[in-house]
Amino acid sequence: MTLNKPWADFLDELGGIARFATRFFAQVFRPRYEGAELLRQCFLIGNLSLPLVGLTSFIMGLVLTMQLRPSMVEYGVESQIPAMVAIAVVREIGPVIIALIFAGKIGSSIGAELGSMKVTEQIDAMEVSGTNPFKYLVVTRVLATTLMLPVLVLIGDSIMLFGSFIGVNIYTVTSFPLYISQAMDSLTFQEFLPAILKTFFFGFAVGIIGCYKGFHTSRGTEGVGRAANSAVVVSSVWIFILDLLAVQITDLLGYN
Amino acid sequence: MDTLPAITPAPAANSPQSLVLEASHVYKSFGSNHVLMDFNFQLYKGENVVILGKSGSGKSVFIKCVIGLLQPDKGSIVVLEQDITSLRNEALDHLRAKVGFLFQSNALYDSMTVRENLEFPMRRHWLAGQQRNSESLVQEVLENVGLAHTINMMPAELSGGMRKRIALARTLILNPEIILYDEPTTGLDPITAREIGNLMLEMGRKYNTSAVIISHDMNCIKLVADRIVLLYDGKAYANGTYEELRRSQDNIVKQFFE
Numbered sequence: 257m258t259l260n261k262p263w264a265d266f267l268d269e270l271g272g273i274a275r276f277a278t279r280f281f282a283q284v285f286r287p288r289y290e291g292a293e294l295l296r297q298c299f300l301i302g303n304l305s306l307p308l309v310g311l312t313s314f315i316m317g318l319v320l321t322m323q324l325r326p327s328m329v330e331y332g333v334e335s336q337i338p339a340m341v342a343i344a345v346v347r348e349i350g351p352v353i354i355a356l357i358f359a360g361k362i363g364s365s366i367g368a369e370l371g372s373m374k375v376t377e378q379i380d381a382m383e384v385s386g387t388n389p390f391k392y393l394v395v396t397r398v399l400a401t402t403l404m405l406p407v408l409v410l411i412g413d414s415i416m417l418f419g420s421f422i423g424v425n426i427y428t429v430t431s432f433p434l435y436i437s438q439a440m441d442s443l444t445f446q447e448f449l450p451a452i453l454k455t456f457f458f459g460f461a462v463g464i465i466g467c468y469k470g471f472h473t474s475r476g477t478e479g480v481g482r483a484a485n486s487a488v489v490v491s492s493v494w495i496f497i498l499d500l501l502a503v504q505i506t507d508l509l510g511y512n
Numbered sequence: 513m514d515t516l517p518a519i520t521p522a523p524a525a526n527s528p529q530s531l532v533l534e535a536s537h538v539y540k541s542f543g544s545n546h547v548l549m550d551f552n553f554q555l556y557k558g559e560n561v562v563i564l565g566k567s568g569s570g571k572s573v574f575i576k577c578v579i580g581l582l583q584p585d586k587g588s589i590v591v592l593e594q595d596i597t598s599l600r601n602e603a604l605d606h607l608r609a610k611v612g613f614l615f616q617s618n619a620l621y622d623s624m625t626v627r628e629n630l631e632f633p634m635r636r637h638w639l640a641g642q643q644r645n646s647e648s649l650v651q652e653v654l655e656n657v658g659l660a661h662t663i664n665m666m667p668a669e670l671s672g673g674m675r676k677r678i679a680l681a682r683t684l685i686l687n688p689e690i691i692l693y694d695e696p697t698t699g700l701d702p703i704t705a706r707e708i709g710n711l712m713l714e715m716g717r718k719y720n721t722s723a724v725i726i727s728h729d730m731n732c733i734k735l736v737a738d739r740i741v742l743l744y745d746g747k748a749y750a751n752g753t754y755e756e757l758r759r760s761q762d763n764i765v766k767q768f769f770e
Contacts, residue, residue: 376617384581
């Protein structure tokens with residue numbers, strides 16, 4: 257039996273990413289540790305994404321509240337807006353939207369950077385300079401995306417709630433402590449924890465796919481553009497697949 | 513086949529001659545594409561040997577095998593008395609510190625300044641702080657290539673010739689015994705190409721290096737080559753000085769010198 261080309265390419269890429277991830281786990285705990293480069297990547301990746309995450313989170317919180325309000329008013333549950341927004345933001349909208357923005361901003365940047373390093377022989381130059389390029393370039397970036405996305409999601413969730421507070425105050429007057437108290441009362445630790453845990457997996461997916469695409473770039477500068485583009489597309493799809501898996505697992509474990 | 517030029521190496525600069533690189537019966541294939549087939553090569557101390565051949569004939573593949581970026585399928589490559597095909601990790605890195613590689617695309621790190629580019633191999637080979645201060649070493653090597661003023665510039669701010677000089681400086685900073693040049697004058701105008709050729713000779717004398725040079729640029733080859741090896745059909749087809757090969761009546765050799 258032979259597979260048609262798109263399926264064969266898809267499975268080939270899936271196998272490639274799996275092997276690449278296996279190589280990551282084989283190298284991540286082995287010395288030499290690239291601590292300085294890891295910190296630099298954490299700073300760059302977190303710092304690069306923060307303005308965009310902040311702006312989009314604020315708008316998302318504001319718009320979500322303004323669009324929810326008419327229905328909530330109609331059903332006479334306007335006072336439940338903070339609780340509803342908090343649950344939606346913390347459990348689903350925050351992690352997924354911020355991960356998608358992160359994939360667009362950081363996944364493409366990693367794919368393009370490593371891709372251009374590959375086609376201009378900088379990765380080979382690194383190897384002849386006594387450096388394991390996989391460790392120096394891939395392990396540090398994947399760890400940085402895995403660690404930084406949850407931080408960005410926490411910050412983004414907070415900004416979304418602030419945006420929602422502004423949205424509520426366009427129509428009525430509510431104090432910030434009251435708004436936050438109503439929002440937080442609706443959330444339990446069991447809801448908060450799975451939502452944050454899944455962002456580590458989203459961050460890992462963005463990092464590993466961005467690095468895989470960059471590291472396997474071919475065909476010159478055209479390949480660099482293709483690597484950046486497919487890093488975003490593939491990691492965005494994986495964010496949704498992982499989100500689906502996460503919701504199934506939390507459901508099975510009784511956290512829903 | 514017509515009469516081939518003598519396969520005797522021309523006398524190297526230093527005497528008595530000592531081998532610093534010897535490749536024996538090297539084979540390398542990519543799928544059905546057999547690039548190197550029983551390729552033999554010797555480099556003596558102080559010698560500049562040019563490997564000449566058609567595009568895609570395996571010249572770059574060979575020097576990548578010499579530095580351990582590629583593994584030959586068969587054969588041995590002895591570099592400074594160590595068989596590079598059997599070295600791993602630290603031992604390989606240690607040997608690489610003694611072998612410089614000038615990439616065709618220069619391979620300067622875009623995200624680093626010239627200073628950081630030059631310091632990178634020193635930091636990675638744990639040489640910073642040894643022998644001399646890295647700062648003075650960077651300054652010295654930049655002065656040697658005539659670009660001391662570029663120390664805080666980014667590679668994107670440099671011209672093609674300047675980038676090539678910086679790449680050479682980065683190669684020289686570890687004081688290697690052998691330098692592998694992958695098409696060092698490709699993409700440069702004839703004047704800059706000549707300057708780079710002269711710089712290669714000057715640095716070779718100053719740092720007492722031996723060199724393997726891949727090139728198609730006949731002017732550069734004439735300038736720098738002590739000896740030329742013609743790689744054809746995966747083998748060392750001819751071997752001799754520039755003049756010996758230029759006078760050859762062999763049809764294949766003649767194609768390169770016409």
